[in-house]
Amino acid sequence: MTYYSQHAKVWVSVDCIIFGFDESKLKVLIGRRQMDPGRGEWSLYGGFVAADESIDDAATRTVSELTGLNNLYMRQVGAFGRIDRDPGERVISIAYYALINVKDYDERLRLDHGVEWMNIEALPKLYSDHNEMIRKARKLMRQKLRTEPVGFRLLPDLFTLTQLQKLYEAVNGEELDKRNFRKRIKEMGYIEKTELIDKTGSKRGACLYRFNKRAYHEDPNFKL
């Protein structure tokens, strides 16, 4: 096809911002880059888009390769395409973010890949434009959290209201009033109380809740 062939082809990669929540902090998975150029620099985990896969599939595959997890909540952040963003060759990269429950990530697999959870408020300088990718991913994620109950993806199936509140506080970077927060949760209707009690966080014990997907889809008047 001569119409196409008069133009240049480029490499396209995906870079993944994996969000986790631990110790009341929002975290991101980063590791030391193991190839040149940029060997040894802090970096997001990424990979190239193959000829026979969509960009979404490439991102899903990459995250799955890193974490062993599937069916994650993932969204595209956008394309990053400065000419010299990759010091080696021209590579356009498409960033994606994923939300995972830190506890679901097998420690062994994490160490094998040489990545670690880093507090999003205290990130080092990363390779290329990765800091920018994370900033944009966080912005989009925060926005999403305001309009859809995606936060549960960062928590275990069962969680306490305090955990949930800390999560919202970490994402939005501001403290919330406990009573107002719980009032809104009650109004939502799709966060259901279980009979179970969590005694790990306090002496008295806190009720465990779970997200009721069905209730959400029946009555999606989310707000937070």
Next chain:
Amino acid sequence: MTYYSQHAKVWVSVDCIIFGFDESKLKVLIGRRQMDPGRGEWSLYGGFVAADESIDDAATRTVSELTGLNNLYMRQVGAFGRIDRDPGERVISIAYYALINVKDYDERLRLDHGVEWMNIEALPKLYSDHNEMIRKARKLMRQKLRTEPVGFRLLPDLFTLTQLQKLYEAVNGEELDKRNFRKRIKEMGYIEKTELIDKTGSKRGACLYRFNKRAYHEDPNFKL
């Protein structure tokens, strides 16, 4: 670099969603595709990303080529990368939207490119995934309009409050209360009244306003 060369390269293009506002309607520039595959189908205007330009530059160049206009408000919509999205070859496309004042677009240039303004509420089926691109662009644009005064980019330098209101109504797809709308505009402070009167829209005449960029940057408490 063997690390790169073991991976496939692909073509990367940009597709541009050019928004305009006319006759109280939000419009998009589309034209009949003039090359195979898909010749004759309705399509967005696009182009390939060259080896020596960033993706943002490619989008800017493409829009400028089409409209002759520079310094437009442009934002990336996202990357579209289904394997078979282009029926000819594997092409990943990055969509951008731009806001222009319809009156600034030279009619001759428009005809030369064979594009026309189509009401966004009544778009035909477009080539490939272009309808999806437009949907996403509109969603992002609407969101942006809620938090930043970008609407002025779709209007002449001088405009009446009725025009501005119609613009907001067209973008959001719902009618607004005239008094509430004007109240909010007054509160904003960076939409300044001029001494000029527009007599084209009514017998009585309406005051013309302009956007005061300086006032906005000093006090950006935008809401709408």
Next chain:
DNA sequence: TCAAAAGTGTTAGATTTACACCCATGA
């Protein structure tokens, strides 16, 4: 003189925020 768009305030209702104390338990 009348049709057509411009312009202008008030009030009720809804939403949001601020705020303080008792409870249960393990150490």
Next chain:
DNA sequence: TCATGGGTGTAAATCTAACACTTTTGA
């Protein structure tokens, strides 16, 4: 027994939404 986190309601303030009439002027 006391320190720690869990759990609960109300009132003031703010924001939002609903609403109708007068003005100007060209045709």
